[in-house]
Amino acid sequence: MAGGKIRAVLFDKDGTLFDFDATWGAWAKLQIEALANDPQQAGRLAAAIGFDLERVEFEPHSPVIAGTVREAAELLLPHLPGRSLDDLVLELEQAAHDVPLVEPVPLAALLSDLRGRGLQLGICTNDAESSARAHAAQAGITDLFDRIIGYDSGHGAKPTPRPLLAFADSLGLDPAEVVMVGDSQHDLHAARAAGMIAIGVLSGPAERADLAPLADAVLDHIGGLPDWLARRAG
Structure with missing residues (x-):
């Protein structure tokens, strides 16, 4: 060898x-619930990024696992009327700084x-x-x-x-x-x-x-x- x-x-x-899941699973659930106004919207946000809210983990082929923060924000944005992409990227980046x-x-x-x-x-x-x-x-x-x-x-x-x-x-x-x-x-x-x-x-x-x-x-x-x-x- x-x-x-x-x-x-x-x-x-x-x-x-x-x-990955031990670090980002609980964080992602928290962010989705903070962004959503109701459980239905939370479900749409979770589906958009390939995240299982019940198991609190990402699907194996979730597009955000290897993606950038901006790519994740682009997937979430259609389900967040009134939000801007740049502001959402900044919010997610700042929230990620303190993840356990x-x-x-x-x-x-x-x-x-x-x-x-x-x-x-x-x-x-x-x-x-x-x-x-x-x-x-x-x-x-x-x-x-x-x-x-x-x-x-x-x-x-x-x-x-x-x-x-x-x-x-x-x-x-x-x-x-x-x-x-x-x-x-x-x-x-x-x-x-x-x-x-x-x-x-x-x-x-x-x-x-x-x-x-x-x-x-x-x-x-x-x-x-x-x-x-x-x-x-x-």
Whole structure:
């Protein structure tokens, strides 16, 4: 399983660094109920973004799992007469800053371990950069990352490879030296298009069968990275 030298790991955020449904399920239900005037409207809003209000979780193929905040707002807007898109995006971004985060494994310890192996680290998310920075700060891990890139950082959103290539270029890395870790097909498509190593994780709504055809490996969660790196080096 040995391959070329790995010099960096680039992480998706939601569903990868943070467990997706445990972090975002209750938050999404709260936001839907706050936006809606009655249960019928709440049901329409939930259906628009592929969210199950009773189970308090996103459907596996919800369009917002790997989408941007603006894309989610665009889906909600037809069911919110009188609201503007820009105001709704701003409201959702601000509300997301303080979401209670659930780590699939202790992040500070894992990321410190990876940095101790000489790896550079980054975040590439389809969330806003401000939200990504707020969440990293809340988890106490901001200083462990060399770059944090959001959909609004000037490079576009996954599945385009542009934000991934921007990460590699900013650090002087060959994309083939970078591992992209994500929980969605968007992440893995972007990794493939960028020429990076693609690792899927199951801490988001996607199942192994969704990710395996696009991934070099599929792990239960990012806690499996050190062992995967050791096997690959061996």
